[in-house]
Amino acid sequence: MRTERFDPASDTWALRACHDIHLAAARADGMRRPAMSPRAFQAWLRYGWTEDPSEVWLARDDGEVCGWYLLSLPERENRHLADLNLVVAPSRRRAGLGTALLGHAADRARQADRTLLTGHTEESSAGTAFARTLGARHRLTGTFAVLRLRSIPPAHLPELRRKAAAAATGYSLVSWEGPTAEHRLVQVAELLGIEGDAPRAAGEEPQGWDAARVRAADQRLADQGWRFYSLAARAERGGALVAITQLGIDPLDASWGSQSLTAVAGPHRGHRLGLLVKVAMLELLAAHEPQLTQIVTMTAEGNEHMDAINTELGFTVLERQLNWELETARIPRPADPGT
Numbered sequence: 419m420r421t422e423r424f425d426p427a428s429d430t431w432a433l434r435a436c437h438d439i440h441l442a443a444a445r446a447d448g449m450r451r452p453a454m455s456p457r458a459f460q461a462w463l464r465y466g467w468t469e470d471p472s473e474v475w476l477a478r479d480d481g482e483v484c485g486w487y488l489l490s491l492p493e494r495e496n497r498h499l500a501d502l503n504l505v506v507a508p509s510r511r512r513a514g515l516g517t518a519l520l521g522h523a524a525d526r527a528r529q530a531d532r533t534l535l536t537g538h539t540e541e542s543s544a545g546t547a548f549a550r551t552l553g554a555r556h557r558l559t560g561t562f563a564v565l566r567l568r569s570i571p572p573a574h575l576p577e578l579r580r581k582a583a584a585a586a587t588g589y590s591l592v593s594w595e596g597p598t599a600e601h602r603l604v605q606v607a608e609l610l611g612i613e614g615d616a617p618r619a620a621g622e623e624p625q626g627w628d629a630a631r632v633r634a635a636d637q638r639l640a641d642q643g644w645r646f647y648s649l650a651a652r653a654e655r656g657g658a659l660v661a662i663t664q665l666g667i668d669p670l671d672a673s674w675g676s677q678s679l680t681a682v683a684g685p686h687r688g689h690r691l692g693l694l695v696k697v698a699m700l701e702l703l704a705a706h707e708p709q710l711t712q713i714v715t716m717t718a719e720g721n722e723h724m725d726a727i728n729t730e731l732g733f734t735v736l737e738r739q740l741n742w743e744l745e746t747a748r749i750p751r752p753a754d755p756g757t
Contacts, residue, residue: 426463435483445542446508500527524749557619582694603629617720676717741751
């Protein structure tokens, strides 16, 4: 086996091979969420989910790509961590390839002075069995839920809108598609920073948001080619944005929407603003995204308030994802670090 780094921005052959493995692994593991389209997959390997630096490596055996990994190295927060996404072709599993790639990734993480390797697996997948065999510690469970729009009774959303609006006097709604306008960047950053209140693994620092980080996140979404919608509640007294929900749609599979963050500023909680913005988002999508039939969202265990809102809307559990951690010092070095 030979391990080599590649550039997903320019090496289209390697990118296609890794995407094929991504699709095959999703099928083999019974993943019920849609797999990433080629463009979204390329943007993810290039930019990750944040602006943090990352590197992509693949493994070849007799010229055939049989596995790959993406290693992300946080810069602003959690500088002791390295986050790993490692995928082995289903036909090449249980032959030591995953262990070899893990050793290679851990060596790269150690070179960057990272002491903890993190990653996630689907609940009943081969990856979960692999993590347990390694002695990795479970950090957190994320629950993916789906809202099937055609199954919503006709009167359900109007009734939820009425209930939420009755509790949300003194607020109005504003929405936009695509990048955040300059005059809203600071307020949106403050709302995204509320994510720090959400459950997280012990010892993990929340992301700190500012205008530059919002602008960079918007650019990543544009590079992915997604249509991205934001809907916010504004306090009529003072005009500040005090709640927000965001959702993205990959045009290559416009039947699925991916719910992003929903947040309500602390002083404005208790007015059903979380429910109000999510119902209003569904109304907006009905007008702008006629092909949309399903929306998937993910909440971390312990986020009871958001789970309650999602249940009220009609979301049902789709699948679960387990998050793991393992000290880099415990992971054996690759047999041949130069490969």
